[in-house]
Amino acid sequence: MRYITPLKTAEGLGSAHTGTFQHWALTVSACALVLLTPAFLLVVGSAIGLPQEGVIAYFGRPYPALVTALFIIVGMIHFMKGTRVMIDDYFQHTARKVAIIFSVIFGWAVIATAVYALVKMAFVTLVI
Amino acid sequence: MADVNRGNRPLSPHIQVYRMPIAAITSILTRITGHALVAGILLLVWWLVAAVSSPGAFAVADWVVRSWIGFIVLTGSAWALWYHTLAGIRHLFYDAGIGLEIDQAIKSSWALIIGSVVLTLLTLIIFFVA
Numbered sequence: 001m002r003y004i005t006p007l008k009t010a011e012g013l014g015s016a017h018t019g020t021f022q023h024w025a026l027t028v029s030a031c032a033l034v035l036l037t038p039a040f041l042l043v044v045g046s047a048i049g050l051p052q053e054g055v056i057a058y059f060g061r062p063y064p065a066l067v068t069a070l071f072i073i074v075g076m077i078h079f080m081k082g083t084r085v086m087i088d089d090y091f092q093h094t095a096r097k098v099a100i101i102f103s104v105i106f107g108w109a110v111i112a113t114a115v116y117a118l119v120k121m122a123f124v125t126l127v128i
Numbered sequence: 129m130a131d132v133n134r135g136n137r138p139l140s141p142h143i144q145v146y147r148m149p150i151a152a153i154t155s156i157l158t159r160i161t162g163h164a165l166v167a168g169i170l171l172l173v174w175w176l177v178a179a180v181s182s183p184g185a186f187a188v189a190d191w192v193v194r195s196w197i198g199f200i201v202l203t204g205s206a207w208a209l210w211y212h213t214l215a216g217i218r219h220l221f222y223d224a225g226i227g228l229e230i231d232q233a234i235k236s237s238w239a240l241i242i243g244s245v246v247l248t249l250l251t252l253i254i255f256f257v258a
Contacts, residue, residue, distance in 0.1 A: 004139050021201060030216045030220065032214060034216070037209060037210075037213050041206065045251070045254065048194070048255075052186045053204075054140070055179045056179055059179075072173065079165075079166070082159075083163065110173055111210040113173050113176075113177050114177075116180075118176070125242075
């Protein structure tokens with residue numbers, strides 16, 4: 001006879017030691033992206049087709065810069081959490097570790113590149 | 129007792145001949161669109177960083193963005209983004225325990241397919257007209 005109650009399996013954070021954090025982080029970023037997606041599409045749609053100075057001046061303004069920065073930062077964090085779920089499903093052992101490392105490096109590289117471009121546009125616009 | 133009713137048991141689906149239910153197709157498409165969006169975001173980030181690099185770099189990136197390749201990648205990305213957004217909203221409802229019955233999942237699957245196409249067409253109309 002087992003003396004362990006069902007409570008035992010529901011308590012604590014499980015073998016990953018982070019509980020449902022991964023899922024919760026995906027949920028929170030998903031909610032943010034529901035709001036950011038239409039705003040981002042409108043912002044980028046207005047920018048495509050502008051000449052180079054026009055693009056710099058456009059993203060030098062606060063609203064397009066903030067929407068684009070937030071969409072890419074939150075989007076790539078959501079991407080890193082999402083690829084992690086996919087990697088955990090399809091990869092094992094060393095391949096899993098390599099894939100997770102590659103995904104996280106790639107995600108932050110995209111964020112850094114986009115933020116660099118937007119910050120530089122803000123400063124260039126400030127100088128002009 | 130070992131071979132009772134051997135010919136009448138349900139078989140697990142043979143994946144090469146199994147016609148996937150619409151709810152299964154729309155579910156796997158969520159993951160596929162999410163990962164495929166890398167192409168669109170890379171193209172846009174390259175275009176952004178080219179704009180602050182040099183006129184030559186921007187000319188190349190801008191040519192790609194406005195070429196037929198750019199049109200296919202960005203239109204595909206707009207559809208993938210709308211599809212993934214709608215499918216993500218459905219997932220939030222699934223997490224809350226809403227819409228999990230089979231007939232509801234079939235209905236929401238068609239809503240995802242039709243809704244994502246309509247929103248993509250609307251995006252293209254706003255882009256080219258407005």
